[in-house]
Amino acid sequence: MEIVNRPHVANFIRWSADKPKVLVLTADLTNSCEVGAWRDTYPERYFSLGMAEQNLMGFAAGLAREGFEPFVHTFAVFIYRRPFDQLAMSIAYPNLPVRLMAFLPGVTTPGGVTHQAIEDVALMRATPNMTVLETGDATEVESVLDVAHAVDGPVYVRFLRGRVPRLFPASEPMVLGRARLLHEGDDVTVLTAGITTEEAMRAVPALSDAGVQATHLHVSTHKPFDDPTVLAALKRAKRGVVTLENHVITGGLGSAVAELMAEHALGTPLVRLGLRDVYAHGASQAYLMREYGLDAMSLVRAVERVTGSETGLSEQDLASVRIEPVHSLAKAEAL
């Protein structure tokens, strides 16, 4: 598996070159959000608003009203949690094209409870006019810019930084409202988003070898959640559905899937994996994913609960699974 170091840095500079209306607004986390080099490249389009996020949201709104496309770069918690009223009233209500690049989703940071965005998808899904996206690898970090840019309204993006795996070929960019079909099988359907997809990519082939055939979808658009690929995959599952998200199980991917299943009267069991009405704490991503049941082994155990039979799989079996970039099985022309 290829690991890309800080894919946003050069990609965003290149992408912005022919888009003079694109601005960057920051809140004292410029290098932490990988836009230090962007600032040095386009100093006249970069605005430091300091540690003052309520005001930042208003400035972004005003600039958007004047025809600019502000890309707010800060940690997710300082976008949706601290200035939620400003986000809702100054940006979302008027449907302004502000791009909210939300870093450190879920347990990706050892920064602890204050820095871990664990209920952001729930709040942003509930916010009218908001489009909600999540990046799961380097290809999506690169291609989410075009997706957000094309949306007539505000966009919230769960963003990955630092060393990011490339799970999907660069030739297959993120598409709005289109999940990636990564594996096919009729027993269970597994839906993941963000960093949990890599975990499922370890578990699903091992499950297959153990005789449990899974359909695996990677979701990058949380809202709108109207992808026919998702509904088809939910209908296909004979034994049950498992969701795995880097978020509380209330209001995020698991809830969206539950709503869809209920609305279509799909009577299959659903297991939602994620943080269970609890805050996390400061520790490594791997440690927290294991502690809170967000890892590959937790997914295997959930599938066993759904199917009612043990697979015999162990940690060692999963660790030896080699992950290569996977071409999506769902080609646009096949839908």
Add this chain to the structure above:
Amino acid sequence: MEGEGMPTRTSATAEPLERVAQRIRKRVFEHVMRNGGGYLSQACSSAELFAALYGRIMKLGPSTAPMMPLPFAGSPGPGNPNYVSGGAYNGPAEPDLDRFIFSPAHYALVLYAALIEFGRLAPEALEEFNRDGSTVEMIGAEHSPGVETTTGSLAQAISQAGGIALGRRLKGERGRVWVLMSDGEFQEGQVWEAVQALVHHRIDNLAVFADINGQQVDGTTDEVMAIGSLAAKLQAFGARVVEVDGHDIEALAAPAEAEPDGRPLFVLAYTDPVRGIPLLGERAPHLHYLRFSSDEERERYQRACDAFDEEA
């Protein structure tokens, strides 16, 4: 009153602005009596502010909106192309024209009355006030006449106006951005975040006119949460501050004539929350919203309204 969007300068503008301010007060008072209560004190304190802004300070084009406001056409969104900005009542957004950003949305009735006096809104529009399905809302949002941004959650306007002013500077526009605020808003932390950002980024094409009436919902600002000397605080932040008698049109207009000097301008207009309607003083310090507790009280206010002399 034609609805063709090109109101000629009305008789109001030929009148002394002091008299226009009194007519704004009178119109609000009459509406509040018809309505059986409402936001009256805000008209007492801010009538001259509105008269000075619309009659002297702001360079606005003619309204591009209908004299009779259209019904509410749904909230803004990708599926709604019919949403009309209330900012159209302040004329088109053009490089050399000014913009008005209205912060204390609870003053909406005073704003509507001012728009009527300046020929931008039909007097009959007040019959739509707070009526179901109307855009002439009690606490205005950005579809309400004269309202460009949604600011009923107070203190958000100054930040939005800061972004608009910065955007206009980036585009090389010459028009300015005028913000009307109330003093209670300065209790919100966001205002001070905004002031430091305006100073830091040297945004001087923006000016705030603040109605310092010393009143908020629970009582006086001194009782609820003392804001102290706004002049000293703002100056310490690096803003340009002018203190004026908020009922003196000439004093209100003078700071707007000064050449911008790199600092955001704050005009602190000290006002009387019962100006023109001394009877209201008996309710002090609870002036935010006039609600009658007896027929006798209502009749006393009706007599005061009937006797209100717009020449005074």
